Amino acid sequence: MKKEQMKIIAKNILAEDTVEMVLENTYISQHAVPGQFLHVQVASKTLRRPISIADCNREKQTITIIFKRNGQGTKELASYPVGNELDVLGPIGNGFSIEQNAKTVLLVGGGIGVPPLYYLAKSLKEKGITVRCVLGFQTKKNVFYEAEFTQLGETTIVTNDGSYGEKGFVTDVLDNVGVYDCYYSCGPIVMLKALTTTLDGKKGYISLEERMGCGVGACFACVLPTKDGNSYKKICKDGPVFSVGEVSL
Structure with a gap:
């Protein structure tokens, strides 16, 4: 981990109040692994904002982050223009352990817990591991990165209200995903509790928000x-x- 300046080189709105930023930095892009996060300084706030790493491109020296505008700090961060530089600590934390003998894995993400699973999915596929994904969102207008995950493996979208994909929660569709060796998940605590209870006895890893x-x-x-x-x-x-x-x- 180092304290670095990261330049915003692209910014997009992916879904309702959901922002994607592509940041440029040599050190962090060369050292980040799936599951780690950045601690981003916002000018008006004393405490930094932890934001998961959604993607990493070592050749282009970029890191992609995805976050929701759900508070004063993230709204301010979302307002920063392309070209602005961010004061960042990173990469921070222990990432996902990739099971060396796994042939097929299940990824289960909920809401803003989805982003770190994308970098993981890419890394797994590069190792020849088959990926199956279940992604849960509140409504259709909250869904993002469906096409990106679908390119990496079979992907099921679930919405609480049934406005898109399957209706219900991620745990409601687990019987339909087939056989897998282990699972990885990131999302709200309530989702992780339900998931680990449903998959009791299965080998897995969870990332906490x-x-x-x-x-x-x-x-x-x-x-x-x-x-x-x-x-x-x-x-x-x-x-x-x-x-x-x-x-x-």
Whole structure:
């Protein structure tokens, strides 16, 4: 992890209040792995904003981030023009562990938990691993990156209200995805609880979305108890990715 300046070279609106930014930086683009995040400074805020890495292009030296405009800080970040430079700490955290013997894996994302799974899906496919994806959103107007995931593997879209794709929650369609060796998931805690309960006994990894303070493990603002209750894990430093059963949700 280093403190770096990252230049905004592209910005797009993907869905309702959902912004994609492509950032240019040599160091971070060469070191980022799937599952890590950036800690972005917003001018009017004391605390940085943690944002998952959605994609990385080492040749072009770019990092793509996707975030929702759901607070004052992210709204300000979304207002920054192309050409602006961001003060960033990164890449931060432990990424996804790729199972070396896996032939087929399932990716399950919910809402803004979808972005880090895209970089993971690309990395898995490059290793010859078959990817199947289940992506959950609230409504049709919240859906993004469907085409991008479909290029990488069989993809099922689920919306809470049934306005697009399958109706319901990601756990409602798991019986239809076929056989897989392990799963990876990122999304709200309530989704991860339901998913790990439904897939009890399956090998998997989950990435947690939590509010963070310092982002480097010093402030203890994002701790979770371990499953055995004997200690705590810091999401920013020990995670954000954990093996299923490692922490208590």
